[in-house]
Amino acid sequence: MSIIDIASIRKDYKLKSLSEDDVLQNAVLQFDIWFKEALAAEVAEPNAMVLSTVGERGKPSSRVVLIKEYDQTGFTFFTNYHSQKGTDMLLNPSACLNFFWPQLERQIRIEGIVEKVSEQESIEYFNSRPWESRVGAWVSNQSSEVSNRKTLEDLFEELNAKFKREGNIPKPSYWGGYLLKPSFIEFWQGRPSRLHDRICYEYENNNWRIFRLAP
Numbered sequence: 001m002s003i004i005d006i007a008s009i010r011k012d013y014k015l016k017s018l019s020e021d022d023v024l025q026n027a028v029l030q031f032d033i034w035f036k037e038a039l040a041a042e043v044a045e046p047n048a049m050v051l052s053t054v055g056e057r058g059k060p061s062s063r064v065v066l067i068k069e070y071d072q073t074g075f076t077f078f079t080n081y082h083s084q085k086g087t088d089m090l091l092n093p094s095a096c097l098n099f100f101w102p103q104l105e106r107q108i109r110i111e112g113i114v115e116k117v118s119e120q121e122s123i124e125y126f127n128s129r130p131w132e133s134r135v136g137a138w139v140s141n142q143s144s145e146v147s148n149r150k151t152l153e154d155l156f157e158e159l160n161a162k163f164k165r166e167g168n169i170p171k172p173s174y175w176g177g178y179l180l181k182p183s184f185i186e187f188w189q190g191r192p193s194r195l196h197d198r199i200c201y202e203y204e205n206n207n208w209r210i211f212r213l214a215p
Helices: 027-040 084-091 120-127 129-138 151-168
Strands: 050-053 060-066 069-071 072-079 095-100 106-116 177-188 197-204 207-212
Touching: 027 095, 027 177, 050 106, 050 129, 060 084, 069 095, 069 120, 069 197, 072 084, 072 106, 072 120, 084 129, 106 151, 129 151
Parallel strands: none
Antiparallel strands: 050 060, 050 095, 069 072, 072 177, 095 106, 106 177, 177 197, 197 207
């Protein structure tokens, strides 16, 4: 096996800067600006984010999920309630999101408390998904062990045929949305010499306090 010198992989960030004078007073509005800039820059899957949770054994767990909506109340995503992340968030509602947009040399880290969205909101989003994705939600007992892929494929074909006969795919009771209500948001802009800009917002007394962290 060849040896790769990982330590020598380096990149000097120099595209942009970020100061306290550059940002808006509202953290979600600032997120909106950066998200739209990521869209304009045609970043690959700008809505992809790392969701980190801590479960029963106190061990952190991370995975990539997709944000589906954001507003002043928080950041919404959907998943299987019985998955590991669903179980984690039931036991410990504190969670963290992380967006990484390398083309812009930017990261956004968001900490907060997670709660389920309403059943009606989950139904409306579920019904907007492609047919195959809705079938897939019924097929996958997410995070459980399966004997082989064929088991999943056979069940998909069986349920797909069933739902086509019925002409409808109802939302599973174990599937729906979560809203992460932010209490802390960090905007990270890569800078030369590893002196990165880290402008943070902390929600205190119904307002966002803005401050800088050392890189």
